[in-house]
Amino acid sequence: MQRRTTLTQYLIEQQRKTQKLPADLRLLIEVVARACKVIGYNVSKGALGGVLGSAGSENVQGEVQKKLDVISNEILLEANEWGGNLAAMASEELEEIHPIPSEYPQGEYLLLFDPLDGSSNIDVNVSIGTIFSVLRSPDGVNTTTQSFLQAGTRQVAAGYAVYGPQTMLVLTTGDGVNGFTLDRELGSWVLTQPQMRVPEDTHEYAINASNARHWHPPVTRYVNELQAGADGARGEDFNMRWIASMVADVHRVLTRGGIFMYPADKRDPSKPGKLRLMYEANPMAFLTEQAGGAATDGKRRIMDIVPERLHERVAVFLGSKNEVERVTRYHDEA
Numbered sequence: 001m002q003r004r005t006t007l008t009q010y011l012i013e014q015q016r017k018t019q020k021l022p023a024d025l026r027l028l029i030e031v032v033a034r035a036c037k038v039i040g041y042n043v044s045k046g047a048l049g050g051v052l053g054s055a056g057s058e059n060v061q062g063e064v065q066k067k068l069d070v071i072s073n074e075i076l077l078e079a080n081e082w083g084g085n086l087a088a089m090a091s092e093e094l095e096e097i098h099p100i101p102s103e104y105p106q107g108e109y110l111l112l113f114d115p116l117d118g119s120s121n122i123d124v125n126v127s128i129g130t131i132f133s134v135l136r137s138p139d140g141v142n143t144t145t146q147s148f149l150q151a152g153t154r155q156v157a158a159g160y161a162v163y164g165p166q167t168m169l170v171l172t173t174g175d176g177v178n179g180f181t182l183d184r185e186l187g188s189w190v191l192t193q194p195q196m197r198v199p200e201d202t203h204e205y206a207i208n209a210s211n212a213r214h215w216h217p218p219v220t221r222y223v224n225e226l227q228a229g230a231d232g233a234r235g236e237d238f239n240m241r242w243i244a245s246m247v248a249d250v251h252r253v254l255t256r257g258g259i260f261m262y263p264a265d266k267r268d269p270s271k272p273g274k275l276r277l278m279y280e281a282n283p284m285a286f287l288t289e290q291a292g293g294a295a296t297d298g299k300r301r302i303m304d305i306v307p308e309r310l311h312e313r314v315a316v317f318l319g320s321k322n323e324v325e326r327v328t329r330y331h332d333e334a
């Protein structure tokens with residue numbers, strides 16, 4: 001029988017091989033992975049579990065919270081509070097950071113997450129996911145919001161779970177990107193996509209084209225060229241996909257290449273893009289770079305940006321290196 005590597009085995013081997021994966025970080029990743037299993041189980045129940053629809057509340061960004069947004073947030077908080085590996089958590093669904101309650105031991109890590117990404121797809125049975133990022137706290141028991149405001153290059157682990165036709169966990173600890181599929185019978189994550197790579201070139205792009213009239217000129221220039229296909233400057237055809245769940249769109253990019261874009265636009269200069277830097281863009285940028293791709297905000301490498309606020313937004317261009325470099329160059333030339 002072919003040997004199957006589970007997430008636990010992979011992490012232990014990684015700990016032995018690189019010496020860069022401390023035991024408490026390994027345990028923290030396992031707890032997050034376990035929480036994702038529970039979220040995936042709730043997602044799969046849908047209307048039968050009474051989990052669809054709105055929760056009747058708004059989050060800090062003024063977005064209507066779905067019941068599953070709230071449930072997923074609670075699952076992640078509860079699962080991670082007592083393990084002793086964390087100093088604090090931060091979530092898309094919480095305005096302030098969530099310190100570890102004093103009855104539990106404190107650890108040295110900070111966990112950030114978007115508990116359920118792709119909220120608009122929850123009720124229509126389209127892939128959604130959980131995104132997470134792990135940093136080290138420089139301040140131990142005195143952790144504050146300021147402790148979280150570190151550039152993405154400081155991440156020690158990042159990943160996502162995608163709840164789609166299969167439930168998958170895609171993870172980096174800074175030594176490449178590995179994909180695990182949930183074996184529902186055994187309840188374990190099995191390594192199925194080792195060392196995922198993003199090809200440098202692609203013929204596929206992802207952007208919400210309904211915003212085209214609001215784009216800045218470099219984005220319009222780039223997308224117009226893609227749309228002109230073989231008849232235009234590029235001399236070849238490009239295909240478009242937009243799932244509207246970042247997790248699912250980025251999973252496609254990590255699987256077969258592509259460029260994913262959520263640009264800033266002319267509507268609101270105070271809003272540089274829609275996606276959140278610390279728990280959406282940074283973890284996805286870390287994964288993409290680890291898989292050989294690139295990630296910028298049009299001007300800067302995303303992981304070099306030092307955040308000023310926990311819920312800061314950023315423009316995102318990520319995926320196949322040559323396309324990300326091209327659209328970034330168009331911003332330089334503008």
Ligand code: AHM
Nearest residue numbers: 116117118119120208244245246247
């Ligand atoms: P969410 O975290 O509230 O779900 O919002 C983020 C999502 C991303 O998953 C996705 O790429 C984007 O919003 C889709 O936006 P739009 O509805 O503008 O296409």
Ligand code: MG
Nearest residue numbers: 114116117118
């Ligand atoms: Mg999100």
